[in-house]
Amino acid sequence: MVTAPAPTPARADPPICRNPSDPGEMNIETPWHQRWLAPQRVWPFSTGARVKVAVIDSGTDSTHPQMAGRVATGFDALRGAPGGDVDCVSHGTAVASIIAAGQMEGVGFYGLAPGATIVPIRVSERNANDRAATGGDTVTGEVFARAIRRAVDEGAKVINMSVTLYYWDEDVEQAVKYAVDRDVVLVAAAGNQHQDGARPDPVPYPADFDGVIGVGAVDQNGARIRQSQIGPYVDVVAPGGAVVAATRVFGHSVWDGTSFAAPMVSATAALIRSAEPNLSAKEVTRRILATADPARGDAEAGYGGGVVNPYRAVTERLTTASPVAQPPLPDVPYDAAAVARAERWAVFGRWALWIGLPLAVLAVGVAVLAALLPRGRRTRWQPTRPSTPPAPTPELDEPEEAFFRVPTSTPRR
Known part of the structure; x- marks a missing residue:
């Protein structure tokens, strides 16, 4: 039985960031993942307009110039009060910007679905990608479950979860079922603790739950990044190695991990739901998986069903009808x-x-x-022969003068 969410208290004072992050630098060049996915090809068909995407993370900085007007107030699950639009570590801002950052003159980076609205659900004050991070509150199963339910109640049709739990939690599993039953597309990072074969990778949640799209990460060569986990919970992969995304306050940084591959898939889901609002969450999920591009490996190598392709996911249609035979090619006309x-x-x-x-x-x-x-x-047309070499001179015992001695005549008788 699903319990009703607790009533929302009045908004308290915004949190004070105890470990603020570096605002980064402005990005000028177009990042590789945007050249790969080419979102401009999709925008004539869909920009994600009228679709709310909840980002369960460290919050989202709504004051970033590329996020202004694209971020709702959201919810702070750590304090149990409205106000997820504050980010102390930039992780959630980076994730949200990959989905919905608007274009800005002189800046090469922008989101894949700039028409979508971000609903930030704040569950952590730590960088989920940094294992050594200390200080600040972080997510628990209870907080995570509360965040999922709140995202559904806020009207989100897509929920991105780039924060990973490495233990099964009943509250989180029930919250996932709550979202699935309400036709929400759920996308989760597959985790960044690959063990390089030393031992099995730890199971990431909620990526391992039914109804959740688990996302691994690849680099610009299409190869799985080293830390991206391998397991049956990886359904699809997306760019997640050295990708550019926004930081809190103002600027951009380079990020690595499945946390930043997941929003590529969430943005794709938003594009589909905007283009075809009548599709169910299961149909959207099936479309994403069926239109993925071939990867450098299979599911057992951590690539799932392939690399997400937003253009194909939006423009190609799935059908259960029988294949339709194409007409034969016409005969080549005779040209005398x-x-x-x-x-x-x-x-x-x-x-x-x-x-x-x-x-x-x-x-x-x-x-x-x-x-x-x-x-x-030169030869007067006469044949030429080699000259005969002179005969060798015989050796004589007599002096050389004897050679010229005149013989005496024989006396007559």
């Missing part, structure tokens, strides 16, 4: 002039072969004759 022209070129080619070959032989003969003619003139 083209046939005649081809025949003329064929004849010309044959003549060129028969004429060119003898000419080539003649040219070779002329070249050989030109090389031999000077030599023939």
Whole structure:
């Protein structure tokens, strides 16, 4: 049995940030994840208008220039009072900006669904990506469950959960069922504690609950980032390595982790729900998974069903009808002039072969004759033979003068 949410108390004083974060620097270039997903292609069909996306996180800074007018008051689940539009660590602001940040002159970064409205639900004063962070209140199962229910009651049609619990909690599971029963698309980070094979990755919640889209993270090469977890709770992956997003106060920073891949999928859900408001949450989820692009690995390698593709998710339609056969390709029309022209070129080619070959032989003969003619003139066209070498001189015992001695005549008898 679902219990009714507690009445909302009057808004208390806003919290004082005990560990404020660096406001970062202004981003000028277009981040890689926006060049990859190319949200401008989707905007002629949908910008996420009239869709509320709840961001359960550290809050969202509504004073950031790119978030102004796009952030509702929301709810502070830590204090049990309205006012989720305050962020002490920038984590929630970064997540919300990936979804709905507006375009700004001179700034390359902007959100995927700038027409959506962010409903910030504040559950933590720590950076959920920083394991060594200390100080400040953080989420518990009770607070998390309260945040989910509040997001549903605030009218959110998509809930992004980039804060991860590493233990099962009954209150959170019941809150997830509460949202699923009310036709809300739930998206959660798959966690950043991959163990590199040393031991199984810890199970992340609420990503492991039924009805929740678990999101892993890839880098600009399409490879799973090292810390992105592997398990059956990873349904799809999205850019999450070195992505640019807004920081509190004013500026931008580079972020890593599944926390920043999840809002890419939440923004895609908002785009679909804006374009086709009659689709159920299950149909939206099915559309996102069915239109994912192929990844570098399969589900067992932490890639789920592939890489989210907002354009395909919005523009492609799913159907249960039988495939429709396309008509056969038409016959190529007969072109008499083209046939005649081809025949003329064929004849010309044959003549060129028969004429060119003898000419080539003649040219070779002329070249050989030109090389031999000077030599023939020098020899007067007579054959030349090598000269006979002189006979060797015999060795004589007599002196050399004996060689020239005149023999005496034989006496007559």
